[in-house]
Amino acid sequence: MSKCLYLHFTTETNRKQYIMGHNLSELKAKQKTLQSWSYVWHPIEKGYNNRTLYINVGNCEIKEKPVSQQMKDKFVGGKGFGLRLLWDATTPTTKWNDPENEIIISPGPLGGITQYSGAGKSLVVTISPQTDSIMDSNVGGFFGPFLKFSGFDAIELQGKSEKDLIIFIDGVNHKIEIIEDPGFSVDSHIMGEELTEYFAEDEKDAKNIGIVSSGAAAEHSLIGMLNFTFWDNKRKMVRLKQAGRGGTGTVFRNKNIKAIVAKIPGVQGNLNNVVDLEKIMTVGRDYAGEMRDLDDKQNQMKKKGTANIVNVMSDYDLLPTHNFKYGTHKDAIKIHSDLLRDKWFTLGINDGCWIGCAMQCAKGADNFELKTGPYKGSKVIVDGPEYETAAGLGSNCGIFDYQPILEANFYCDTYGICTITWGTIVAFIMECYENGIINKDITGGLELNFGNAEAALELLHQLARGEGFGIIAGTGVRQMKKLFVEKYGADPKFLQDIGMENKGLEYSQYVSKESLAQQGGYAMTNKGPQHDEAWLIFMDMVNNQIPSFDDKANALHWFPMFRTWFGLQGLCKIVWNDVTPADNKLEKEPHKIPKHVRNYLAVYEGVTGNKLDEEGLIRQSERVYNFQRIFNIRRGYGLRKHDAQPYRAAGPVTVEEYLSREERYDKQLKEIIGFDPQGKSVEEKMAVLRKHREDQYEKLLDAVYERRGWTKNGVPKIEHLKNIGMDLPELIEVIKPLQ
Amino acid sequence: MKITLNNREEIFTSDKLTIAEIMDLKKFTFSKIIVKLNDIFIEKEDYDKTFVKESDNLIILHLLAGG
Numbered sequence: 001m002s003k004c005l006y007l008h009f010t011t012e013t014n015r016k017q018y019i020m021g022h023n024l025s026e027l028k029a030k031q032k033t034l035q036s037w038s039y040v041w042h043p044i045e046k047g048y049n050n051r052t053l054y055i056n057v058g059n060c061e062i063k064e065k066p067v068s069q070q071m072k073d074k075f076v077g078g079k080g081f082g083l084r085l086l087w088d089a090t091t092p093t094t095k096w097n098d099p100e101n102e103i104i105i106s107p108g109p110l111g112g113i114t115q116y117s118g119a120g121k122s123l124v125v126t127i128s129p130q131t132d133s134i135m136d137s138n139v140g141g142f143f144g145p146f147l148k149f150s151g152f153d154a155i156e157l158q159g160k161s162e163k164d165l166i167i168f169i170d171g172v173n174h175k176i177e178i179i180e181d182p183g184f185s186v187d188s189h190i191m192g193e194e195l196t197e198y199f200a201e202d203e204k205d206a207k208n209i210g211i212v213s214s215g216a217a218a219e220h221s222l223i224g225m226l227n228f229t230f231w232d233n234k235r236k237m238v239r240l241k242q243a244g245r246g247g248t249g250t251v252f253r254n255k256n257i258k259a260i261v262a263k264i265p266g267v268q269g270n271l272n273n274v275v276d277l278e279k280i281m282t283v284g285r286d287y288a289g290e291m292r293d294l295d296d297k298q299n300q301m302k303k304k305g306t307a308n309i310v311n312v313m314s315d316y317d318l319l320p321t322h323n324f325k326y327g328t329h330k331d332a333i334k335i336h337s338d339l340l341r342d343k344w345f346t347l348g349i350n351d352g353c354w355i356g357c358a359m360q361c362a363k364g365a366d367n368f369e370l371k372t373g374p375y376k377g378s379k380v381i382v383d384g385p386e387y388e389t390a391a392g393l394g395s396n397c398g399i400f401d402y403q404p405i406l407e408a409n410f411y412c413d414t415y416g417i418c419t420i421t422w423g424t425i426v427a428f429i430m431e432c433y434e435n436g437i438i439n440k441d442i443t444g445g446l447e448l449n450f451g452n453a454e455a456a457l458e459l460l461h462q463l464a465r466g467e468g469f470g471i472i473a474g475t476g477v478r479q480m481k482k483l484f485v486e487k488y489g490a491d492p493k494f495l496q497d498i499g500m501e502n503k504g505l506e507y508s509q510y511v512s513k514e515s516l517a518q519q520g521g522y523a524m525t526n527k528g529p530q531h532d533e534a535w536l537i538f539m540d541m542v543n544n545q546i547p548s549f550d551d552k553a554n555a556l557h558w559f560p561m562f563r564t565w566f567g568l569q570g571l572c573k574i575v576w577n578d579v580t581p582a583d584n585k586l587e588k589e590p591h592k593i594p595k596h597v598r599n600y601l602a603v604y605e606g607v608t609g610n611k612l613d614e615e616g617l618i619r620q621s622e623r624v625y626n627f628q629r630i631f632n633i634r635r636g637y638g639l640r641k642h643d644a645q646p647y648r649a650a651g652p653v654t655v656e657e658y659l660s661r662e663e664r665y666d667k668q669l670k671e672i673i674g675f676d677p678q679g680k681s682v683e684e685k686m687a688v689l690r691k692h693r694e695d696q697y698e699k700l701l702d703a704v705y706e707r708r709g710w711t712k713n714g715v716p717k718i719e720h721l722k723n724i725g726m727d728l729p730e731l732i733e734v735i736k737p738l739q
Numbered sequence: 740m741k742i743t744l745n746n747r748e749e750i751f752t753s754d755k756l757t758i759a760e761i762m763d764l765k766k767f768t769f770s771k772i773i774v775k776l777n778d779i780f781i782e783k784e785d786y787d788k789t790f791v792k793e794s795d796n797l798i799i800l801h802l803l804a805g806g
Contacts, residue, residue, distance in 0.1 A: 298771050311768070316766065316769070577803065
């Protein structure tokens, strides 16, 4: 292969620096293959390979496992396959860093099609170092589809290696190799380039490489994430998408896996061997037409990506600011999404993270010059920021300037750290710092006030270096709460109120205070407060569409089940509702974007040949969702007490928070609670409001549990499992004593 | 004037406002919305021409269930 590196670096100077520092020929000469295993490749049948790939990195065992019809019927694919395999591989007491813990990556039966948008997703499943329970995280990029095209519906990684390894899935020659790391870089923006260069035959072949990697900070923290590469054909460089939540990268590095590389001969039109390609193409073309005609008038996903809602969230008092205290800020205008479109993002370029996606929302900022850290002075591409990153690394930390936000975005990515998690962690630290719970002596001199971007970046670099207060930050909010109480005498009740985590996972970036349904949408999730199960704030708070507990319970059934389905199939949820058909208003339930739901049913039938209606779609998800709940219960979690939320997710913890919405809260006290606020102190009013909101949340739990077929303690009822066809003996055994 | 906005009672100091003015007052800036005034769909180009009056029933449905 040519040694003219064509990858990632946006200036010739940077490219030359890179070439001087890294000689891939030398690495190749040092390559030591520890294991090589050949397999017989078969074409995919109707979206399935009907086998998974098992690799034990501890003893280099490699084998394939058949996928049974029951596994497909009950677990479908993606997250479902991940959960099934992880259940079978672990015991109720397996810890995240035990060798038997696994990382499973699975795309799902619809994953890899190129005729309908957003079909390149994979689900990563593991026991989380943060929650000690089951984590799932969805991610785009090329690896998932390439794994499928190589011949496997999932990869299951178990064991722990003594030395750093590269796993090579050679879908061209149909063999799997475990290679001792000859010395590739650690950080993903470089390692992605190196491995692409290393394994591709030539520049044209770079598009046939998909890589999973993490970064330096994942080695020193519990919050490490996984980067999945995708080849940007216009820019001629590797780009990164992230499986962010819950420490998947930490588990990866703990196993001493440096990277997984999948290589295929090329992407062709019907590698999934679908039953009815024309059916898929028909709805795919229609959807692409909607994006072409409507996106500019709607969300501008092609120009702003998901960050288009930064200013929208601020306008609706939903943009987390200063550790979720407030929902807006006078300086929010400085991070208006127009700035991303007009100043930072490169426009008019193909920004899809999978082939054939018309949404094109994986925006990138080219020629971004880094001001800090080990790559200071380099000009790089920043993948993002997406909304969550802009809010988490920006407003939530009181930082209203895209320069440091993009810088932190880049470093989080290449270091292998989840931007959502990191944003909520730093915001929590800043509030603790401003309250005197921690100080400069504890932080090693870092003045971690809200708005101090320089200190926030240095904290991130410390984490990557495995130094100082950065290591403490990398343990996450739950661990820090404990430490600050035990070591620094903090008030545990206050930290419980302001520490924005549930189940050990940090909240993603929306203010849920004024939406009871969204409080459930966050804290009742299986893995912890990520918005990928349900985002109900507009329906609840703004539209007032779900006023009763029954309404909210129905929404907290339908939406989490519907959205779980994307993770079973290999699909992206953004495509579902970030563009709306022109005639959507005529639909009976327009908020569900019914035409797109019908599209998905058509795509499913087109791929698998199996007919599916909306009820059947929900049923597929329900089975897996309840399995995951019981998996949590099996591990000692998954009960009502684990669905408790920090009070800041439900209401004002501090006086200044109350005062920021005093008119609204006083009105609610008077009109809803029947308490006259006149002449009362803020503290008295806060106490009454708090009792009311906490009572409301308990009532919500009751209503949702009933709707989901669960006991009042949040345990799925045996009868319900029978009704949905999920009364597997191993599940009954776990829940029978809890009925 | 007093109207019903998204099934809640809403009071405005002015007696006569266009839909665009109400959206401005409420900071309803999200672009994907459906507007119905007394059960009749109102198109975007008519927001600044359509007046809302006392006792009207205005629905401004925000179509974001994603995030």
